[in-house]
Amino acid sequence: MKFMQWIGAAALGVAFCANAVAAERGTADEAMAMVKKAVAHMKSVGNEKAFSDFADTGNASFHDRDLYIFVYDMNGNNVSHGNNPKMVGKNLIDMRDADGKFIIKGFVDTASAKGKGWVDYKWPNPVTKAVEQKSSYVEKVDNLIVGAGVYK
Numbered sequence: 001m002k003f004m005q006w007i008g009a010a011a012l013g014v015a016f017c018a019n020a021v022a023a024e025r026g027t028a029d030e031a032m033a034m035v036k037k038a039v040a041h042m043k044s045v046g047n048e049k050a051f052s053d054f055a056d057t058g059n060a061s062f063h064d065r066d067l068y069i070f071v072y073d074m075n076g077n078n079v080s081h082g083n084n085p086k087m088v089g090k091n092l093i094d095m096r097d098a099d100g101k102f103i104i105k106g107f108v109d110t111a112s113a114k115g116k117g118w119v120d121y122k123w124p125n126p127v128t129k130a131v132e133q134k135s136s137y138v139e140k141v142d143n144l145i146v147g148a149g150v151y152k
Helices: 002-023 028-045 047-055 103-114
Strands: 070-073 078-081 116-124 131-141 144-151
Touching (some): 028 144, 103 131
16 A cells, blocks of 8 residues: 555656646747747837847846747848857858757748748757757748747
8 A cells, every 4th residue: 555655656746847847848839929029029129129138138028938039130140049149140050950950041941931930950958958859939020030949
């Protein structure tokens, strides 16, 4: 009987841990909402102020758990990155993930063809520090691509 109680307690612990990890992750709906909020912010305050706000890790509107905003131009130049300021100003069109998939080309292709959509790739998670499967929602705004992604 004690063994069954131990198994039950262990199962509850695993379920609690799984829920805690899930709570650390943004959802697809939250990523889309953050991108739409970022696009509206750009139109309201202008690109330069918006890019500064996206880079401000203390700005909860554009940083939530593992969600953050990134912006590229249609040539693959990073103009704002909410998690890694070292990427800003660099042309990353040829950047590949761990499987060799072109990440930024995927953003550009999706934005060019559909105006918005999802791109799947592998990327370091800022919360866990592990390379994980990620899906980013991107929207084309003039000559820019605004995005945010979720880890799966």
